[in-house]
Amino acid sequence: xxxxxxxxxxxxxxxxxxxxxxxxxxxxxxxxxxxxxxxxxxxxxxxxxxxxxxxxxxxxxxxxxxxxxxxxxxxxxxxxxxxxxxxxxxxxxxxxxxxxxxxxxxxxxxxxxxxxxxxxxxxxxxxxxxxxxxxxxxxxxxxxxxxxxxxxxxxxxxxxxxxxxxxxxxxxxxxxxxxxxxxxxxxxxxxxxxxxxxxxxxxxxxxxxxxxxxxxxxxxxxxxxxxxxxxxxxxxxxxxxxxxxxxxxxxxxxxxxxxxxxxxxxxxxxxxxxxxxxxxxxxxxxxxxxxxxxxxxxxxxxxxxxxxxxxxxxxxxxxxxxxxxxxxxxxxxxxxxxxxxxxxxxxxxxxxxxxxxxxxxxxxxxxxxxxxxxxxxxxxxxxxxxxxxxxxxxxxxxxxxxxxxxxxxxxxxxxxxxxxxxxxxxxxxxxxxxxxxxxxxxxxxxxxxxxxxxxxxxxxxxxxxxxxxxxxxxxxxxxxxxxxxxxxxxxxxxxxxxxxxxxxxxxxxxxxxxxxxxxxxxxxxxxxxxxxxxxxxxxxxxxxxxxxxxxxxxxxxxxxxxxxxxxxxxxxxxxxxxxxxxxxxxxxxxxxxxxxxxxxxxxxxxxxxxxxxxxxxxxxxxxxxxxxxxxxxxxxxxxxxxxxxxx
RNA sequence: GCUGCUGUAGCUCAGAGGUAGAGCACUCCCUUGGUAAGGGAGAGGUCGAGAGUUCAAUUCUCUCCAGCAGCACCA
Numbered sequence: 072x073x074x075x076x077x078x079x080x081x082x083x084x085x086x087x088x089x090x091x092x093x094x095x096x097x098x099x100x101x102x103x104x105x106x107x108x109x110x111x112x113x114x115x116x117x118x119x120x121x122x123x124x125x126x127x128x129x130x131x132x133x134x135x136x137x138x139x140x141x142x143x144x145x146x147x148x149x150x151x152x153x154x155x156x157x158x159x160x161x162x163x164x165x166x167x168x169x170x171x172x173x174x175x176x177x178x179x180x181x182x183x184x185x186x187x188x189x190x191x192x193x194x195x196x197x198x199x200x201x202x203x204x205x206x207x208x209x210x211x212x213x214x215x216x217x218x219x220x221x222x223x224x225x226x227x228x229x230x231x232x233x234x235x236x237x238x239x240x241x242x243x244x245x246x247x248x249x250x251x252x253x254x255x256x257x258x259x260x261x262x263x264x265x266x267x268x269x270x271x272x273x274x275x276x277x278x279x280x281x282x283x284x285x286x287x288x289x290x291x292x293x294x295x296x297x298x299x300x301x302x303x304x305x306x307x308x309x310x311x312x313x314x315x316x317x318x319x320x321x322x323x324x325x326x327x328x329x330x331x332x333x334x335x336x337x338x339x340x341x342x343x344x345x346x347x348x349x350x351x352x353x354x355x356x357x358x359x360x361x362x363x364x365x366x367x368x369x370x371x372x373x374x375x376x377x378x379x380x381x382x383x384x385x386x387x388x389x390x391x392x393x394x395x396x397x398x399x400x401x402x403x404x405x406x407x408x409x410x411x412x413x414x415x416x417x418x419x420x421x422x423x424x425x426x427x428x429x430x431x432x433x434x435x436x437x438x439x440x441x442x443x444x445x446x447x448x449x450x451x452x453x454x455x456x457x458x459x460x461x462x463x464x465x466x467x468x469x470x471x472x473x474x475x476x477x478x479x480x481x482x483x484x485x486x487x488x489x490x491x492x493x494x495x496x497x498x499x500x501x502x503x504x505x506x507x508x509x510x511x512x513x514x515x516x517x518x519x520x521x522x523x524x525x526x527x528x529x530x531x532x533x534x535x536x537x538x539x540x541x542x543x544x545x546x547x548x549x550x551x552x553x554x555x556x557x558x559x560x561x562x563x564x565x566x567x568x569x570x571x572x573x574x575x576x577x578x579x580x581x582x583x584x585x586x587x588x589x590x591x592x593x594x595x596x597x598x599x600x601x602x603x604x605x606x607x608x609x610x611x612x613x614x615x616x617x618x619x620x621x622x623x624x625x626x627x628x629x630x631x632x633x634x635x636x637x638x639x640x641x642x643x644x645x646x647x648x649x650x651x652x653x654x655x656x657x658x659x660x661x662x663x664x665x666x667x668x669x670x671x672x673x674x675x676x677x678x679x680x681x682x683x684x685x686x687x688x689x690x691x692x693x694x695x696x697x698x699x700x701x702x703x704x705x706x707x708x709x710x711x712x713x714x715x716x717x718x
Numbered sequence: 719g720c721u722g723c724u725g726u727a728g729c730u731c732a733g734a735g736g737u738a739g740a741g742c743a744c745u746c747c748c749u750u751g752g753u754a755a756g757g758g759a760g761a762g763g764u765c766g767a768g769a770g771u772u773c774a775a776u777u778c779u780c781u782c783c784a785g786c787a788g789c790a791c792c793a
Contacts, residue, residue: 189722281788282721289790293721337784392793446719446791628750663754677752696753
């Protein structure tokens with residue numbers, strides 16, 4: 072049986088190379104290295120590609136064999152195999168269920184099914200149990216490459232229309248791979264583990280079931296998606312579940328209720344009723360932003376909330392977004408709409424007078440409240456609402472000034488985020504979309520301005536090809552919060568289009584009327600949403616200067632009431648937001664209540680403090696107290712109440 | 719908007735085909751207490767809205783509204 076077997080050279084991570092027969096599998100390679108490695112092996116990386124142990128290697132390559140110690144690969148395999156195991160379990164329990172796709176996602180996987188009956192939360196337990204049985208069977212995983220037509224016929228025979236559609240959409244030159252987990256098989260790109268027993272049976276959990284559209288298309292079939300999380304070990308699963316509990320504790324909707332910051336009503340879905348404490352945070356943000364913008368020559372304006380349809384037609388909103396606009400009916404035969412954006416109003420202000428190049432750049436800002444009829448399913452606490460306040464501004468400049476203005480906005484954004492404790496900022500750069508207006512030269516200019524801005528500032532960014540707005544490219548600023556969650560907040564967009572639509576001009580040095588370039592920018596984005604993010608980031612315990620309530624002065628005995636009032640007045644005069652608690656309750660009760668509502672400082676006063684003109688200071692989260700002179704405490708708290716830009 | 723689930727006192731929740739209960743909060747009384755719940759009494763609900771089935775509906779059915787999870791959307 073001797074034949075000319077072509078030899079290939081495989082290079083290992085330690086730099087050593089060995090010769091093997093062409094077509095050797097990583098499984099065989101692992102076995103040639105050591106028995107124990109062969110047992111522990113889960114997959115390989117071949118020439119940089121994650122490689123199934125069963126796939127043949129046909130040419131010279133670099134090869135690394137992975138074990139469960141290689142977290143990245145192990146997670147991917149475990150999650151991917153669990154997706155298959157779950158689909159198998161579901162089909163074993165409910166054979167009429169049709170399978171679709173089941174990808175790996177952050178922390179786990181999901182699988183979409185088509186089945187008449189909805190899955191219930193109890194079903195998840197059943198499925199989990201069945202999955203554990205499958206894992207315990209240690210069923211072998213094997214793979215084959217199939218002919219396209221055979222695969223299509225196979226799935227047609229099995230009445231799996233989604234798989235047929237999937238195969239039909241895979242490019243003809245791509246090999247079709249089938250995977251078996253025991254007797255159950257699925258079309259799959261791989262790679263996978265060697266047998267189901269390699270999946271840690273105690274490190275996964277089915278989390279939820281929810282609807283999801285087939286192929287993400289809202290015009291198509293709604294499927295049932297089951298989500299699972301999985302890790303390489305039980306401890307990691309536990310840590311993840313603990314993290315979820317921590318995140319739930321930070322939920323701004325829950326904290327908003329507990330801290331009495333705001334509420335919602337059925338009569339105004341998606342619109343906030345701000346309570347005094349919440350409104351104080353909101354106003355503190357606006358005051359802060361106003362100062363920061365004043366310092367760099369922004370001018371603040373205010374424009375109407377309700378404007379005629381004609382304006383929205385000019386801006387393009389009427390045709391593009393009418394379904395998402397609040398329309399106002401009146402008795403004067405005119406169509407009005409509540410503003411969904413501030414820019415058209417700012418165009419009116421820009422256009423109101425003749426502009427000279429000497430004035431540019433003009434930076435028009437507005438804390439405008441915009442109204443958008445968001446889909447009901449999109450509403451989510453403060454994070455997605457139907458009326459919200461933007462820290463919006465539009466910068467009108469000459470094309471020559473474009474880059475410099477972008478750089479200034481970028482600098483301002485970063486400096487502001489820093490003041491709020493967000494140092495980990497990532498930027499998304501979205502470039503020209505397929506469907507766009509304007510010449511390529513203009514797009515080159517706009518994109519260059521944004522890209523150069525980021526590169527000059529040494530910033531971390533990701534390019535999203537084709538994701539820009541139809542009128543121009545944009546930057547989106549993403550903050551990472553205290554527990555690693557990302558929030559998209561600020562945006563900076565270049566726009567050559569709107570000035571043209573509105574016929575905006577400026578008189579150039581040579582006396583010509585030219586069109587300005589316009590930048591749209593928002594730093595907090597939505598004040599409502601940013602407030603929500605702050606609440607979640609700090610778990611309600613906002614820094615003193617931002618805290619919804621700063622100080623409660625609590626009496627220990629009613630004999631101290633007069634002094635309590637004196638302390639409150641003193642603090643207020645010093646710019647500290649203080650309130651008195653002179654209720655007929657014990658100090659324990661008061662401390663508990665205000666601590667639960669996350670008041671950062673409680674000042675307790677009893678007979679001794681009255682006598683000595685002191686206060687007993689208790690900071691949120693600290694058990695020990697300290698008695699200090701009122702004058703010292705006032706100075707200290709006044710300093711802490713000062714916003715960072717004024718320190 | 720779509721799929722599923724949920725809607726009972728201000729909050730957190732229990733409950734059953736025969737028109738409702740707990741704890742906390744609230745009001746009043748006693749208590750003046752030194753850093754995370756002092757004691758007692760009281761008041762509070764068209765059981766999300768509408769329709770249907772039934773002798774009888776808050777409970778069962780349907781429609782609508784709102785919320786939750788996910789999907790889709792996000793100028």
